[in-house]
Amino acid sequence: MYGWIWRHLPGNAWVRALVALVLALATVYVLFQYVFPWAEPLLPFNDVTVDNQ
């Protein structure tokens, strides 16, 4: 999987490393901004009321 991505990145090794880093950071951003906020309410930490309003 990662080997496949690496082979499809353009440029020499340095450029590829840079692009890979940017891709990784972008993934973390998307996770923190969109995926985790969606997933977190599915866990029980939000249940603090007695009537589940």
Add this chain to the structure above:
Amino acid sequence: MSVRVVVRTVSELCITVGTLIVLFVVYVLFWTGVKADSAMDRQIDQLQEQWSKGSVLSPAASPPLSPGSGQTQSPSSGQSETPVAAPEPPAPYTYDKPFAVMYIPRLGFTWNKPLLEGTGTDVLKKGLGHYRGTAQLGQPGNFAVAGHRRTYGDPFKDFPELREGDAVVLTDGTTWFTYRIDKGPYKTVPSDIEVIDPVPRKSGYTRPGRYLTLTTCDPEWGHSHRLIVWAHLDSTQPVEAGKPTALRR
């Protein structure tokens, strides 16, 4: 497809899932706190700005404390006012908007959190939530508040430390309200909605009064139970009179 490719792909997937889980734990334990702290600061700033402009939601008159309103204890050291004519009930709070700041010295001298109307998931990310339909601040009835035990700034992390006699101080910009805890952390089940009744019987209160109920989850990271604390309004004073004694050091 060779065995090598299969093994490599499975390994890479395992590493990816592991990294995801670690990132999610970081998000829940750390990042929600960072976000909540800045959100709470924003809410408090918004309140301060609103109050400095003088556009306070509730009327300037501080609600009088009638004798015996809070169970049997007598109001402390002459801070309370003599009963006067019934004040106008304050304007209803707007959902998702802050209207007060809560201080609980037992949870830390600097512990203060904004109080918003409603107990929805989004509201509780920005502060403590006031149960819709329960009494308003300082009014007769039960002023019920919910807050996170863990995640989103851990506002009620030390909830079990609360003891009888502890002060819960609130301000709406015009008045300081000092509530005193009468019954320490009481463990119940989530469906036990009687705990936020106008007269919560399990607290030992038998007569109508000006009560406060705090709820959070128990165990710390779970949702099987709830912890409840009850308090009664002990004294009120206008903000011009300075901070109540419970907040002075």
